[in-house]
Amino acid sequence: MVDFKQGNVMGSFIFLEIFTVVCLISIITTLFNKRILGMPQAIGVPIVSAVLVFILQWSATLLAGNQFININIHAIEEAVRKINFYDFLINGVICFILTASALKFKMADLRTYWKPIGILASLALLLCAFVFGGLLFGYQFITGHHVPLIVLLLLGSALGATDPIGIKGVLSSIKAPNHLMIKLEGESLFNDAMCIAVFMTILKVIQGGEFNLLHVAEHLAFEIIVAVIIGFAFGKMALYLLKGKNEMESLILTTAVLASGSYLVALYAHASAPIACVIGGLMVGDKWQEILAYKDVEEINHFWHTIEGVINSFLFTLIGLELFILDLNAHIIIGGIVAFVILHLARFLANYLAFAFFPSVRKNAYKGSLEILSWGGVRGGISLALILAVANVPQLKEYTNVLIGYTFIVVLLSGVVCGLGLPAVINAFYYSPNEPSEGFAGWYQRLMHKIMNRSDRLYVLNEDKFGNQTISLYEPTPEELEELPKFDDTKHETQATLNDPNRF
Template sequence: MGSFYFLQIFTVVFLLSIATTLFNKRILGLPAAIGVPIVSAIFVFLLQWTVSLFGNNNYIQINIVEIEAAVRSIDFYDFLINGVICFILTSSALKFRLSDLRTYFKPIAILASIALILCAFFFGAALYGYQILVGTPVSFLILLLLGSALGATDPIGIKGVLSSVKAPRHLMIKLEGESLFNDAVCIALFMSILAIVKGGDFTIEGFFADLAYEIVVAIIIGVAFGLFVLRLLKGKHEMESLILSTAFLATGSYLVALYAHASGPIACVVGGLIVGNRWQDILDEQEVNEVNHFWHTVEGIINSFLFTLIGMELFIIDFNTDLLFGGIVAFIILHLSRFAGNFLAFVPFRSVRRKSYHGSLAILSWGGVRGGISLALILAVANIPQLSEYSSILIGYTFTCVLLSGVVCGLGLPGVMNAYYHNPNEPKTGFAGWYQRMCHKMNYSGMKYVVTEDNNGQEVISIYNPECLVDESKLEEAEEENPELAEEIQAELDSKVKQLENSENF
């Protein structure tokens, strides 16, 4: 009859996914990227508590060790990094406009490379100091490895948060663009540090040479698959063949890139961009919408599956007070490191920073949601001989950071946006009102934007309160005593407003 092992695993995970998704949707009402892992973790806590009370009586026999063994048997890295991530990335790339990438290429590239490396270094250095302070020192290289895994924003988590936040279009493009392209740098940095931890050689030249090889070869593979799939889409076809062609684009480009030791994520993103920006010339609008709807549904299923698995990983973490507190400290350090990394990364690029919208970097730094990629990388290496001694710290800190990034960064993002973009419906009372007032303190100038639409439905960003850019008392005094000076002040104000509202800002 064969083994029913995989069928049993899928049945249990599907059942848990349904339970967590429905509970979150009907009770909590949180974005899936935030609510489902929380509900899943709560279910695990309840199950462990129930087993401790009733698991060994004459009527109910639940072996928690067997459950933990089953969870450990799930290869999270294989499932995500060598599995479903190609579908998530391709689905996002099919809907990402090349025109947007050209417009915001510089900030996206800086955030996905320099800022990520700086964030990993700052995190490793600060957490190294904390571990010495509490009397449990950990090698700097190991903490740098942890920082490189946690440095990447998660495309799955980002999409889940953005779907629930009404953000200005330029911010949504940059957050999603960063999450699409930083995987190559994250994985390359992680593998390079891992090689050093294992005793291998490392050079800066070698790192950048490997990174350049991974990116260039991945782009070539992605372009080749994209053009091939476009040719497949020409002529007569059924909806099934359209869906299968895009599925082949995702899996084929990713697999060939892995065989070529190139970046699978970059390959399928490039292929998705090529197909998604040219298939309107081949297919009619209804066909494009139906394929996009299919992939949107697949994304939702994978997300529920993945976030449930993230919560289930709690089974293999031996949580204690020190580990939980350390995880919270690690999350705070990670958050501060992302802010520092993002701001310092733009220092050499003054022309880019000078053209930025007020508050862009603060919002982008806050919106760095972590997720399955970070956890998959750490779970894949936590038990190798060089790291097994610190496996509890690595897994525990990563799980805590992933969970808190969804709760704090995801749920807190609207308040940060309200600090820079006027929202007449922002909360005024209770904890939400207090949090909103704290967020307003981030905007030391007090200047806010307002987002509207023109007659053609295009987004227009204008300054809501331009009067805060000038000292009104001085302007009034100048108008009374020196009209020429008043005209100069008004002209400077008009020029500053024009620069701040420039549609070419990032």
């Protein structure tokens, strides 16, 4: 607000200050990761940001009392605390990320793989949250740190969702079977609704509310149905406006309103905002090539690709900077590592249990599908945003440091271990002539072959004359297994083609 009495007609610069600093740090971390580390952006940038925080904190301690150079670490911490991570992501930019992904996600792929995507985004997520909470409660009990089970279930529900931003960052850097990429990205687009619904239900119980399974089911059904209606309406409206074939600025603004408008209306209607903008994006992405010129579609896609890149740089930098507000100690670090191991064990168990209820889907699976899908569950900003949002809830004050610390460590390790390790897991089932054979990477690859695929059966990816990906089966001899990265992959041509869109 302008204060004319004090002569301050300029207002506050806090937003511009934070924006400028985060932009600068994002540039540094992104360039360092791209030119030095070479990791996927979703993994490298948070790591570089976290290391930068450690360096700043160490430098502040080292220079304490210095007359010439002084780093006010407390001022930096206060600035980071002023950033509302939940509002920035959940009530802000996530709508643009989801819509950008939905515009490029083919409706035909969703029609083909809706069963496994639906199972992963609902039942498997729910089972994962409860298995994780139970196992982590056992660890806490054994180590003498008694965190209530209901609090750990809340943590499990926040960590249950795979992050669409992290998934896209990892998948864009590797060559994977199309059917697995579709399922991983599809799961990440749709599981936000279930994740947030379970999270808010458990939070209500913690705050003294009553748990009623029927009421929860009705509420979830209401959220999904209303969200689909809102998304459908905005999708139809956007397609109608796009038919006008206006100048490029109008076309881009139409897709921007599709993202923010559907999300905002769904929030006001107490519906699932993520599902609303995903449905709208899917509708437009499925039809816009019929009403727009190819050049226009490419320009709009380029715009959204750029927006995604900028938002991702901001988001991953902010994840690393959240280290400023953590009070890390040996208990939190060890517990966070254990929580990461338990989480991914819980995801493996939950996926196997969930698909056991659907044997018709499970029996049609390619070998290794569940292992790869379980390993590929990268966590990211959504989990951290949910936990940071409830940090000041009175009933959770005592456990705030545990919740935030565990979540931060799990998110970082998820990117490093699962994200960087995903190519090796895929190579254990799908032959790659370029898989590493020397050093740590080669040792790790051989370990994945032994642990993940004991039958030694490999699939081979290729393309038919129309450019469609095909999957063939190859069973190497013991001699060829000795030199697995070197064997001749042309021999697969004599094998029957296994590519089948109905297979999981």
